[in-house]
Amino acid sequence: MEPLSPTKARSACPRVPGFKAAGLHCGIKGENPDLALIVSDVPAQAAGVFTQSTLVGAPVALSRENLRAGSVRAIVVNSGVANVAMGVRGESDALKMTEWTAAEVGCSSKEVLVASTGVIGEPLPMKALRRGIPVAVESLTEDGLSLAAEAIRTTDTFPKWASRKVKVGGRNVTVAGIAKGSGMIEPNMATMLSFLLTDAQVSSAYLRGVLSRVADRTFNRVSVDGEGSTSDSVMLLANGHAGNERFTRRRQPGAEAFEAAVGDVAESLARDLARDGEGATKLVTVEVRGARTAGEADAAARRIANSMLVKTALFGGDPNWGRILQTVGAGRISMNLPRVQVKLAGIMVFRNGSSCGPAARRKAAARLEAEEISIELELGAGRQSAGIWTCDLSYEYVRINAEYTT
Numbered sequence: 001m002e003p004l005s006p007t008k009a010r011s012a013c014p015r016v017p018g019f020k021a022a023g024l025h026c027g028i029k030g031e032n033p034d035l036a037l038i039v040s041d042v043p044a045q046a047a048g049v050f051t052q053s054t055l056v057g058a059p060v061a062l063s064r065e066n067l068r069a070g071s072v073r074a075i076v077v078n079s080g081v082a083n084v085a086m087g088v089r090g091e092s093d094a095l096k097m098t099e100w101t102a103a104e105v106g107c108s109s110k111e112v113l114v115a116s117t118g119v120i121g122e123p124l125p126m127k128a129l130r131r132g133i134p135v136a137v138e139s140l141t142e143d144g145l146s147l148a149a150e151a152i153r154t155t156d157t158f159p160k161w162a163s164r165k166v167k168v169g170g171r172n173v174t175v176a177g178i179a180k181g182s183g184m185i186e187p188n189m190a191t192m193l194s195f196l197l198t199d200a201q202v203s204s205a206y207l208r209g210v211l212s213r214v215a216d217r218t219f220n221r222v223s224v225d226g227e228g229s230t231s232d233s234v235m236l237l238a239n240g241h242a243g244n245e246r247f248t249r250r251r252q253p254g255a256e257a258f259e260a261a262v263g264d265v266a267e268s269l270a271r272d273l274a275r276d277g278e279g280a281t282k283l284v285t286v287e288v289r290g291a292r293t294a295g296e297a298d299a300a301a302r303r304i305a306n307s308m309l310v311k312t313a314l315f316g317g318d319p320n321w322g323r324i325l326q327t328v329g330a331g332r333i334s335m336n337l338p339r340v341q342v343k344l345a346g347i348m349v350f351r352n353g354s355s356c357g358p359a360a361r362r363k364a365a366a367r368l369e370a371e372e373i374s375i376e377l378e379l380g381a382g383r384q385s386a387g388i389w390t391c392d393l394s395y396e397y398v399r400i401n402a403e404y405t406t
Contacts, residue, residue: 016198018042024135045072060115120230166260173258193232196236197237271389274391286304286305303327
């Protein structure tokens with residue numbers, strides 16, 4: 001089976017007023033693009049959420065620090081080398097990337113965020129970056145976001161972008177974003193980068209709240225292989241070009257529509273991250289209902305999404321409800337078996353404590369050939385629910401990760 005590609009035809013990556021971007025090859029990865037730059041023509045309000053790993057890359061630490069300083073003018077990103085576990089050298093290299101970018105853009109280095117993704121434990125090729133950053137600045141265009149999306153890829157099979165437009169207070173507001181990620185993806189985020197841009201006028205505190213809420217229900221609801229990372233980052237910049245009444249609180253007129261647009265962009269990107277899991281042939285939506293607590297609902301969804309036995313069964317088109325119930329039970333999650341139900345691709349295969357029989361399995365097996373499928377589990381123990389996006393696990397996943405350099 002061939003790896004998945006985007007479900008819908010790829011529309012042109014949109015412009016966001018007041019932002020320019022570039023993506024190019026500077027010499028890190030063979031001949032592929034490996035350096036991306038996004039610049040706002042005015043200082044932008046900024047928010048970020050990052051990996052929760054205890055091992056973090058130098059770029060993550062520096063970006064966290066720079067976000068505290070206030071406004072941001074630029075984001076510089078390299079792919080191919082993660083700049084993780086490099087000690088003082090890694091810290092110095094991340095700082096140099098912000099300083100070189102700031103010198104070319106004409107701002108303070110504290111107004112530059114930085115991200116790196118790729119192999120852990122290797123030094124950044126600083127000569128290549130020193131040459132590449134000025135070229136990236138010269139290459140900035142209003143249509144450059146798609147090139148930036150290409151440049152941040154590692155094992156991704158396609159670039160990821162999304163956009164929404166919304167009218168608030170008579171003003172047109174644009175929200176757009178790009179993302180990368182294919183393997184080592186597990187909530188709370190992992191080897192996943194996403195950069196969201198908007199021309200909305202917002203306060204910094206409000207923007208932080210928007211990103212926190214949106215990330216929790218989108219990017220933190222994706223799992224490819226259950227592995228965490230050192231470098232995942234989501235950054236949201238708002239430059240105010242739309243001229244709307246400044247959003248400062250959730251209940252303000254228009255704020256709900258704006259947050260919904262940010263959420264729509266993030267959800268589209270999150271689904272593409274799951275769709276592009278290394279070697280994936282199926283995008284899988286897991287929905288758990290009837291849990292005793294919200295924590296148990298979340299735990300059940302994650303156990304199903306991360307189960308190698310479940311994921312390989314889906315790859316093989318096997319409607320194996322036993323593997324689903326087994327992994328949930330092994331997690332010591334409350335189930336009321338006489339009320340438990342399992343649907344695969346919309347077909348009930350287990351109900352009220354027993355199998356629905358061979359005919360249901362055959363019907364489900366046929367449906368499991370689709371590129372987008374669902375697992376629905378009713379635990380019958382309460383009223384809480386949770387969902388997650390994941391993918392199947394194929395031979396190709398093993399090949400990609402066996403051949404990926406260390």
